[in-house]
Amino acid sequence: MSFVIRAAAKKDLQPLYEMAKLTGGGFTNLPPDRPSLTAKLEKSDAAYARMEGELADELFVLVLENVETGEVRGTSQLFTQVGQSWPFYSYRMTTLTQHSRELERTVRAELLSLTTDLEGASEVGGLFLHPNERAGGLGLLLARSRYLFIAMHRARFGDRILAELRGIIDERGGSPFWDAIGGKFFGMSFQEADYFNAIHGNQFIADLMPKHPVYIAMLEESARKVIGLPHPSGRAAMRMLENEGFHYDGYVDIFDGGPTMVARTDNVSSIAGARQAEVHDDQLDKGEKSLIATGNLRNFRCCYGAREFRGDGIAVDARAADILQIGKGDIVWSIPR
CATH class of the missing domain: 3.40.630.30 (Gcn5-related N-acetyltransferase (GNAT))
Known part of the structure; x- marks a missing residue:
């Protein structure tokens, strides 16, 4: 599935x-x-x-x-x-430290502050x-x-x-x-x-x-x-x-x-590792297991798939391309799985 x-x-x-x-x-x-x-x-x-x-x-x-x-x-x-x-x-958990010279004792109390x-x-x-x-x-x-x-x-x-x-x-x-x-x-x-x-x-x-x-x-x-x-x-x-x-x-x-x-x-x-690229090939056989996403706002879609970067473009497997409804020339974002 x-x-x-x-x-x-x-x-x-x-x-x-x-x-x-x-x-x-x-x-x-x-x-x-x-x-x-x-x-x-x-x-x-x-x-x-x-x-x-x-x-x-x-x-x-x-x-x-x-x-x-x-x-x-x-x-x-x-x-x-x-x-x-x-x-x-x-x-927020905080610590209050208090010291008594007479008793020569330091007490640390943990507090919860709203x-x-x-x-x-x-x-x-x-x-x-x-x-x-x-x-x-x-x-x-x-x-x-x-x-x-x-x-x-x-x-x-x-x-x-x-x-x-x-x-x-x-x-x-x-x-x-x-x-x-x-x-x-x-x-x-x-x-x-x-x-x-x-x-x-x-x-x-x-x-x-x-x-x-x-x-x-x-x-x-x-x-x-x-x-x-x-x-x-x-x-x-x-x-x-x-x-x-x-x-x-x-x-x-x-x-x-x-x-x-x-x-x-x-x-x-x-977020830091997300890479954007244009799809150059949507029939990849094998590649790096990844999360691949496309679309803006309401059209956002994301699934598991395989990717391979080729120059300034990316190749994705056919199943992922079908699920994401993308083809050559479309833009995707991806991260390793």
Whole structure:
């Protein structure tokens, strides 16, 4: 079977809704709520339609489609500039050092401080792959196709980029981190707060969350030990992000305490390594395994294929050329697989 990454359209609402019901909670960017998903697709449609190249508050939704069946089996999202419609809150882990001469003792306390440091950055998120398709490198295709999209539309994205990883969720579907902090002030379970955030945004955090730093030592051990840890299902995603040049810099999600990974956009490996070339041959037999993309905005398409650079041009295999709907003279962008 062959798969292609393409721009999402309004017709994709039902498969996105069906996948959203499979996420298991804590997945803010893909809520199992039709009106919210409809709003996302409408915002994405407007972003694909806008031809101006400057940075703005936009959302691009991509989907993974089975070429043979036409079924949508995965999705991912790109946010061009977070924190514009409402503040983008994170907790930042910091250390306060204090010294007593009388006791001859130095004490270092770890704190969680509410911050909007990451406001204005771009974000890659909303990646979900149908459980029946989690093989054959499709998760990697979903993840890395976003970086090719950024490289191809670089002016539409910020100089920093982040990725939020889902934190630890217990067997009840709750969050030890939320229960220790947010739950104390909001009278809401993690699932209720997470769902409200997915539908309405996190302005209610700004309205009600105490602004003073939280001393980590005062939290329950169940909460302390999950700060900055990804959900077990997100460990592979964290490794992929690290391979791309992202790093954990002490920022954690205000709901579940999961790590926020950050990078300079131009330093992300798949963005820095993306190469543009004109197709000189679309019948390549063997070549370097690669991700190959073409098209502008709504016409973006990306798939696995083989490439070989020849002078100032590129040769691609026939199957990839067919999936991407390209031929000699067309422009493609590619990175090694």
